[in-house]
Amino acid sequence: EVQLVESGGGLVQPGGSLRLSCSASGFTFSRYWMHWVRQAPGKGLVWVSRIDRDGTTTRYADSVKGRFTISRDNAEKTLYLQMNSLRAEDTAVYFCARESDIPSNYYMGVWGKGTTVTVSS
Amino acid sequence: EIVMTQSPATLSVSPGERVTLSCRASQSVSSNLAWYQQNPGQAPRLLIYGASTRASGTPARFSGSGSGTEFTLTISSLQSEDFAVYYCQQYSNWPLTFGGGTTVEIK
Numbered sequence: 348e349v350q351l352v353e354s355g356g357g358l359v360q361p362g363g364s365l366r367l368s369c370s371a372s373g374f375t376f377s378r379y380w381m382h383w384v385r386q387a388p389g390k391g392l393v394w395v396s397r398i399d400r401d402g403t404t405t406r407y408a409d410s411v412k413g414r415f416t417i418s419r420d421n422a423e424k425t426l427y428l429q430m431n432s433l434r435a436e437d438t439a440v441y442f443c444a445r446e447s448d449i450p451s452n453y454y455m456g457v458w459g460k461g462t463t464v465t466v467s468s
Numbered sequence: 469e470i471v472m473t474q475s476p477a478t479l480s481v482s483p484g485e486r487v488t489l490s491c492r493a494s495q496s497v498s499s500n501l502a503w504y505q506q507n508p509g510q511a512p513r514l515l516i517y518g519a520s521t522r523a524s525g526t527p528a529r530f531s532g533s534g535s536g537t538e539f540t541l542t543i544s545s546l547q548s549e550d551f552a553v554y555y556c557q558q559y560s561n562w563p564l565t566f567g568g569g570t571t572v573e574i575k
Binding site: 357392393452455463 | 500502504508510511514516548555557566567568569
């Protein structure tokens with residue numbers, strides 16, 4: 348069964364850091380581009396970041412650029428999101444998602460259940 | 469950034485009814501448009517990609533159409549499990565952007 352399981356969320360103070368993980372199973376992780384998407388409480392979906400198959404090319408939303416870093420370990424089949432200088436507006440459920448296997452088709456065909464990040468003092 | 473606008477924000481419908489959801493892009497995205505369904509407390513689920521291609525497992529009652537800036541998602545006969553929030557997403561330009569969502573609720 349294809350599965351993505353996020354972990355690492357929690358309560359953190361403004362200005363703090365957190366690292367999210369997303370463990371993949373049921374498919375060849377190294378073959379897929381991967382994304383992080385977030386959803387603030389009661390709000391819609393917002394794309395955060397994307398990483399290519401070997402981890403050399405990344406993209407970020409302007410709202411997190413310079414503060415968040417996406418990375419991956421293909422041997423461990425794990426995607427990461429290092430979040431620094433966290434702000435209240437980063438409070439959200441963070442989903443990891445697998446991109447389509449069709450080149451240049453950047454939609455997300457598989458999603459994890461998400462992990463909750465709360466930034467508050 | 470391409471802004472995706474969905475309308476209406478909420479639809480109140482009865483089971484068995486036909487439903488049409490709209491999604492408009494602030495500039496052309498060609499057919500690079502996906503639709504997702506999200507139930508409360510759950511992850512989004514891909515329904516449609518390429519504006520009109522059903523994803524694996526998407527029931528035939530769901531259909532997508534449009535290109536350029538105007539898109540629609542139609543549910544031919546609403547089932548109980550279809551009451552959810554629906555999002556469109558463009559993948560023509562970076563950053564990827566989603567619409568604000570349409571909630572389909574029971575009338």
